[in-house]
Amino acid sequence: MRTESVVVRYLALRAAPFIQLYALYVLGHGEDGPGGGFQGGVIFSASFVLLALAHGWPFGRQQVNEKVADILAPTGALIFAGIGVLTMLAGGAFLEYGAFAKAGAEDPEAARLAAQHIGLIGIEAGVMITVAASMAILFFEMSRPPRESKGNDA
Amino acid sequence: MVMESLLLLILVGLAIAAVRSRDLLVATSILGAYSLVIALLWCVMDALDVGFTEAAVGAGISTVLMLAAINRIGRREATAQGPVLKPTLFSMQQRREQLQQPDTRRPRLIKVGAVVLCLLVAMALLYGAQDMPQVGDPDAPANSNPDVAQRYIRDAMHPDASKNIVTTVLGDYRGYDTMGETVVIFTAALCVLLLLRQAPMRREDEGGTDAD
Numbered sequence: 001m002r003t004e005s006v007v008v009r010y011l012a013l014r015a016a017p018f019i020q021l022y023a024l025y026v027l028g029h030g031e032d033g034p035g036g037g038f039q040g041g042v043i044f045s046a047s048f049v050l051l052a053l054a055h056g057w058p059f060g061r062q063q064v065n066e067k068v069a070d071i072l073a074p075t076g077a078l079i080f081a082g083i084g085v086l087t088m089l090a091g092g093a094f095l096e097y098g099a100f101a102k103a104g105a106e107d108p109e110a111a112r113l114a115a116q117h118i119g120l121i122g123i124e125a126g127v128m129i130t131v132a133a134s135m136a137i138l139f140f141e142m143s144r145p146p147r148e149s150k151g152n153d154a
Numbered sequence: 155m156v157m158e159s160l161l162l163l164i165l166v167g168l169a170i171a172a173v174r175s176r177d178l179l180v181a182t183s184i185l186g187a188y189s190l191v192i193a194l195l196w197c198v199m200d201a202l203d204v205g206f207t208e209a210a211v212g213a214g215i216s217t218v219l220m221l222a223a224i225n226r227i228g229r230r231e232a233t234a235q236g237p238v239l240k241p242t243l244f245s246m247q248q249r250r251e252q253l254q255q256p257d258t259r260r261p262r263l264i265k266v267g268a269v270v271l272c273l274l275v276a277m278a279l280l281y282g283a284q285d286m287p288q289v290g291d292p293d294a295p296a297n298s299n300p301d302v303a304q305r306y307i308r309d310a311m312h313p314d315a316s317k318n319i320v321t322t323v324l325g326d327y328r329g330y331d332t333m334g335e336t337v338v339i340f341t342a343a344l345c346v347l348l349l350l351r352q353a354p355m356r357r358e359d360e361g362g363t364d365a366d
Contacts, residue, residue, distance in 0.1 A: 095329035134343035143222035
């Protein structure tokens with residue numbers, strides 16, 4: 001899977017950073033518009049898919065370290081669950097982000113909503129990390145070229 | 155309404171084209187277009203978050219994953235002309251006829267029965283859909299429950315709350331479900347990793363080709 005077209009290869013290389021930037025935009029604006037962690041993660045991994053399609057599987061694989069992706073995939077889910085545990089430690093229910101609010105705030109309702117924003121951003125980031133790493137793993141494992149000679153990958 | 159009907163008609167056309175295509179690469183490409191039309195349909199119905207997800211996942215990543223699978227299994231669907239038929243079960247005359255007309259292998263009764271069954275199920279679904287509320291009907295039971303939907307909408311309209319109700323529901327009211335969804339994605343990646351990642355060969359000196 002490697003295209004010979006110089007135009008496609010060049011554009012893929014130049015578009016990838018912007019796709020990743022857009023993924024972060026989608027993550028950051030998920031609270032105020034359509035989008036969020038899931039979509040952001042998928043778009044982020046799509047940049048690596050584009051690179052692998054245009055420049056070949058080995059080049060794409062080089063951009064996504066295998067071990068890093070393997071570690072990041074469960075890390076995102078753990079961030080999500082960890083925020084839930086933190087809210088419990090702060091005295092609330094599981095994933096009750098309002099528990100992060102300071103007790104002696106002037107306006108308890110505003111403090112609760114501000115804490116909710118923080119919690120939402122945290123879990124969305126966790127979702128994005130898991131989804132981006134998982135999609136990268138899914139793509140690179142499913143499209144792995146058959147081994148031609150012995151021991152050419154480690 | 156016109157827009158939705160047009161998109162639904164395109165959907166039906168794309169679905170028939172995908173089913174009729176014997177080339178899996180063509181069928182996959184058509185399914186990608188199908189997902190994109192569904193994404194447009196969600197946007198027409200004001201479900202922007204769903205449309206966004208459908209475009210990114212359905213038209214993007216899913217299509218690529220299916221292409222990767224085709225890369226492994228080959229792009230041609232098996233036909234009756236392949237090695238499916240055992241020559242010993244058929245006389246040469248029958249086999250020659252079947253080779254000339256590969257699609258008439260199934261008995262007519264099964265074909266007619268399938269059509270009748272599909273029509274019956276379609277009629278049952280249409281009958282059941284008559285009782286469904288209109289899209290976005292404020293009086294529908296799902297939207298008028300004062301303790302669930304009404305409360306979500308009222309609380310999410312607070313000026314300091316996040317402006318996207320979908321995010322509020324997914325992350326806040328249904329945070330536990332969203333966590334499960336994230337774990338499901340991770341589990342899928344884990345299963346593919348365990349099944350497909352080839353372990354580095356350690357027993358090369360024994361001369362075995364155990365990797366395949």
